[in-house]
Amino acid sequence: METSPPEKVPDTAFTDTDIEKDSVPESAEFKDPNVVDFDKPTDPENPMNWSSTKKTMAIVIVTAMTTLSPIGSTISAAATLEILRHFDSTDETLGAFVTTVFLLGYTFGPIVIAPLSEMYGRAYLYKICISFFVVFNVACAVADSLGSLIVFRFLAGVAGSCPITIGTGSIADMVPPEKRAGAMGAYVLGVVFGPSIGPIAGGYLAPATGWRWTFWLMTIASGLMTVVAMLFIEESYPYVLLKRKTERLRKETSNPNLRSVLDTGRTPRDLFAFSILRPLKMLLSPMVFSLSLYQAVVYSYLYLCFTTFERVFGSQYGFSSGEAGLATLGLGVGSVIGVFGYAISSKRISERLTKKNGGDLKPEYRLPPMIIGAILTPIGLFWYGWSAETKTHWIVPILGTVFIAMGMIFTFMATTVYLVDVYTVHAASVTAASTICRCLFGALLPLAGPSMFQAMGIGWGNSLLAFIAIAFVPLPFVFYLYGQRLRESKLFHVDF
Known part of the structure; x- marks a missing residue:
């Protein structure tokens, strides 16, 4: 036995x-x-002991699903004006909501997905949610009103939030802490690069074949991903x-x-009730809330760019929807540079600090690269806003968005890895908590974009965002210097 x-x-x-x-x-x-x-x-049988090939395949599949979902979140962004014309609407805020309502799904999905994954495992949730993702994209493609399109976009976001919610947990199941930064870098690349692909695909596909084909394309891609998930995803929890x-x-x-x-001795019903409240309780922790809030603010800037590029580059530079979609390449390039930059710098800095402090790897050693992100984000916002305002060559504001994306990546990855390392036994829940906060901001803040730019102009509008980002600059310094003391303080402890 x-x-x-x-x-x-x-x-x-x-x-x-x-x-x-x-x-x-x-x-x-x-x-x-x-x-x-x-x-x-x-x-x-222990996922920590799986072969490198098996671990790599599992991480690649999870990363692919994680990339596909954010593509779906922005694929309609460059087709917003066409969607509004089709449904006889001129409300730009409502048009932006067609894109950002997907992130509202990201907000509510983790509340249920995290506890269900704890009860039934990660593999079941991946397979079920990717299947529903296909169904709701079909529903978006055949929607007969703007209201129904918004509802189905929300439901697609709920299903698409699955790999975003439990992907970090899957990686943590298989990869020890000292190797986690590299694996997390590959995963996060999907989270942040996916949104840059969506507007490019939608910007060219919608004018050529109609906006509905943006959702048919997502249906085809997610259908193929469903087959892969059904055949190859194994349980790692x-x-x-x-x-x-x-x-x-x-x-x-x-x-x-x-x-x-x-x-734990809990019944499934008790376990679900207990677990569904845990992410919300974790947000009551000042540590989780402050870092999640900073991550949310910077992340929302990314979607603000996605939902306003067609207007900004269309009015300032006369770009078509396809060309406005290509403008997101600056964000994509910045994201890629940020991922590799963080992975390399985090590894080197954490190894040096660990060696310097007696070989004890502390979560705070993940935070120094976050300081870089805190500086890059406002630089990118000032650069992008004022170069677009003064109508300099179109490449100049796009180069500014490279810095915005780099800053966002350094912030996103540093806070994610830090929270996972701090709340090791609650990785999926703390990820769900930060996802709820991040996506709520990502869904709502971009709705103010059209009105803000109309009232303040592109230059001062982005400057306002930059000043908000500057207000958060002290945060990485505080947690790097005092993080361990705060973690051990009763004031920062919440029983969850």
Whole structure:
């Protein structure tokens, strides 16, 4: 009979799952024969011990789904004016909402997806949500009113939020902390580069074949992704893997007393109720809230650009919708540079600081690159806004957006990796908490873009955003210098 190993379970075997360390039965340390665990530290069933090929394939699939979803979030942005003309509307705010309502789905989806993944595993959620993503994109393609299009866009966002919500948890299941920055970099590339692809595809496809084909294209792509997910995604969540192993051993041994080492003792109903509130409770933590708020503000600037590029470059430079879509390449290039720049700098800085401080890798060592992002973001906003305002050559404002994207990436990745490292056993929940905050801002702030630019102009409008970004500059310094002390302070602790 397979039972728990005689030695204490190493922490790295279960890093970054949504299981509380305190819930591990004390008896597991006393060789309780009824406690089921992975057989040994090198057990191949443990996702931490999967082969490099298997881990790479899993991360590539998750990253592909994560890229596809943000493409869907912005693919209608460059076709906004055509959509409004089709439905006889002139409301630019409503047109922007067609794009950003997708992010409202990102806001509400994680609240349910995170606890469901804890109960039933990540693989089931990936497969179910990608299937619904196909269905709702079909519904968008055949929508017969602006209202129904908005509703189906929202539902597509809910389904599309799945890889955004639990993708970091999947990586944490398989990759130890010292190697996580590189793997997270590949994953985040999909999150941030995807939105830049959408307007380019939609900008050229909509004028040529009609706006509905932007959603048919998403249907085809997500349909192929659904087949891949059904065939190749495997469960990586240790809690679910050990739960299945326990159920199997109960049948094989007829021993009803067997229990998983990660069993919390909660019923599925209690577990769902407990878990659904955890991301919201985590936002009550000053640490989670402040970092998530900063990430949300910078992230919303990205979508503000997406929803206003057609107007800005159309009115200032006479760009067509396709050419306005190509203007997002600056954001895409900046995102790619930011991902690789963060991955390289984070690795080198954290290794140097770890070595300097006795070999103890602290989460705060992830934060110095965030200081770079705090500086780049306002520089990019000033650059983009005033160069577009004065109608300099079109390449100049696009170069400014490169800095905006780089700043956003450094901020996004640093806060994400830091929060995952701090709340290791609650990785999916803390990601859900930050996603809720980030996407709520991303959905609502861009709605003010048309009115703001009309009232203040492109230059002063972007300057206002830059001043807000400057107000957050002290944040990475505070958490780098005092993060550990704040983490250990009762004032920064919330029981979740």
